[in-house]
Amino acid sequence: MTFRVIYFFAFVFMTSCVSVKFTAPQPADAEELSSFPKSWRGRYVTMTDDTLIIYSNHLIFRDSLKEEKYIIGQQIVLKKLNKYIVLNVKNEHNWDVVLAEKNRKTLNLYALDISKDEQKKIGRISAITPVQTIKNPEGKVDYYLINPSGINFEKLIKENFFTPFLSFEKLK
DSSP, X not given: OOHHHHHHTHHHHHSOXXXXXXXXXXXXXXXXXXXXOGGGOEXXXXXXXXXXXXXXXXXXXXXXXXXXXXXXXXTEEEEEEXXXXXXEEEOSSSEEEEEEEEOSSEEEEEEEOOOSSXXXXXXXXXXXXXXXXXXXXXXXXXXXXXXOOHHHHHXXXXXXXXXXXXXXXXXX
């Protein structure tokens, strides 16, 4: 996994020793977007002055330590699902998935979080879609891998497996 993917989506890894990854961009049955919608483009900031700048074909995330650029079709795949833009970030072998929801002046990011009650949540996820356990060389769980259908991906959202981790305010 590249440093930039870990860096921007650090929440997924900080809140859980073990994460859930996807075998393919989500939702599986949705068409890819070639650009961000015009209403999403602009500059956003968090309360801690992290910055997200969304352009037509890429986004830039900046904080006090680093600036990272993600280009659609290279590091990220975008898909639309109801009120969300689904940001699929390619890592070495699979995908990290983040939901983005835009309101008038706010952009909220959501990640699939199993940090509390990991086994219970994995059990609930496996009732929706098969779960593969990936172990590290020491035999400990490294991450869980899933490949939900489009309908099952929506069930994961409706069952509140995706939780908010970052909120941005749009600047004028």
